[in-house]
Amino acid sequence: MATMTAAQRRQAAKAAFEEYLQVCPAHQVLEIIGSKWVSLVLSRLADGPRRYAELSRALPAASAKMLTQTLRALERDGFVTREVTPAVPVRVRYALTPLGERLVPLLAAIKQWADEHIDEIHAARARYDASRP
Amino acid sequence: MATMTAAQRRQAAKAAFEEYLQVCPAHQVLEIIGSKWVSLVLSRLADGPRRYAELSRALPAASAKMLTQTLRALERDGFVTREVTPAVPVRVRYALTPLGERLVPLLAAIKQWADEHIDEIHAARARYDASRP
DNA sequence: CCGCATCCTTGATGATACTG
DNA sequence: CAGTATCATCAAGGATGCGG
Numbered sequence: 001m002a003t004m005t006a007a008q009r010r011q012a013a014k015a016a017f018e019e020y021l022q023v024c025p026a027h028q029v030l031e032i033i034g035s036k037w038v039s040l041v042l043s044r045l046a047d048g049p050r051r052y053a054e055l056s057r058a059l060p061a062a063s064a065k066m067l068t069q070t071l072r073a074l075e076r077d078g079f080v081t082r083e084v085t086p087a088v089p090v091r092v093r094y095a096l097t098p099l100g101e102r103l104v105p106l107l108a109a110i111k112q113w114a115d116e117h118i119d120e121i122h123a124a125r126a127r128y129d130a131s132r133p
Numbered sequence: 134m135a136t137m138t139a140a141q142r143r144q145a146a147k148a149a150f151e152e153y154l155q156v157c158p159a160h161q162v163l164e165i166i167g168s169k170w171v172s173l174v175l176s177r178l179a180d181g182p183r184r185y186a187e188l189s190r191a192l193p194a195a196s197a198k199m200l201t202q203t204l205r206a207l208e209r210d211g212f213v214t215r216e217v218t219p220a221v222p223v224r225v226r227y228a229l230t231p232l233g234e235r236l237v238p239l240l241a242a243i244k245q246w247a248d249e250h251i252d253e254i255h256a257a258r259a260r261y262d263a264s265r266p
Numbered sequence: 267c268c269g270c271a272t273c274c275t276t277g278a279t280g281a282t283a284c285t286g
Numbered sequence: 287c288a289g290t291a292t293c294a295t296c297a298a299g300g301a302t303g304c305g306g
Contacts, residue, residue, distance in 0.1 A: 029246065030247075031167075052269080065269085066300075076262075090306085091268090099253055106246045121232070185287075222288080223289090
């Protein structure tokens with residue numbers, strides 16, 4: 001049938017858009033770096049390679065599970081390398097790849113924008129909250 | 134008591150870090166623009182003011198609830214204005230504020246970075262997935 | 267030391283129905 | 287048209303204990 005109800009058209013449009021989102025590069029990257037611990041881990045690694053326990057100490061609010069999960073995702077996407085030294089006890093070293101290093105300036109740009117505008121955001125927020133009880 | 138168990142020290146460090154996260158401008162901004170619909174709504178508004186229904190049609194995958202929630206959050210943080218024209222039926226127009234407009238170049242930078250590196254990310258992902266069954 | 271497996275809680279998201 | 291209210295769902299995140 002060539003004819004669709006309005007509801008069917010909405011469903012089709014929604015499905016098409018969701019597929020588009022999965023392909024859109026900007027959205028994929030935003031999903032990666034917007035994920036809770038990614039920017040924090042990357043900024044630690046930007047200073048140089050770190051062992052697992054060092055990262056864990058530097059990010060005390062991240063549970064071991066989330067830290068591992070984040071590092072695995074970053075490894076999968078090619079941002080960090082994971083290097084295991086088979087000793088007793090084991091030593092695992094994480095470091096940025098060239099791709100990971102190219103991400104650093106972008107994060108720096110975001111940080112700079114944030115520093116420059118956070119006051120304005122807070123002011124807007126205070127105004128908004130004050131205007132409605 | 135000046136002495137703490139290791140567990141207590143971890144708790145304290147974690148609490149301190151969580152407080153820091155709430156203040157860190159970069160993290161706050163990342164939380165805003167990383168939220169699912171924000172970048173999409175802002176990029177639509179970057180082309181000019183839009184009515185609620187126009188945004189809804191442009192983003193078919195966003196439920197009315199999420200669209201409203203996103204717009205409210207953006208209004209609160211001072212990125213968009215909401216203008217109600219009392220007629221029958223009502224017309225509501227959303228537009229970027231100057232602050233919102235200053236965010237556009239940052240989003241553009243993210244988009245450009247994504248376009249330039251997405252292939253490498255996908256390649257790394259494929260390599261990783263292929264290396265473990 | 268590193269980190270996987272398991273269980274569990276909770277907040278984010280979505281579908282649906284209704285109103286000024 | 288532009289939402290709000292309510293309920294249902296679900297996956298992210300966290301706590302814990304064990305294993306290599």
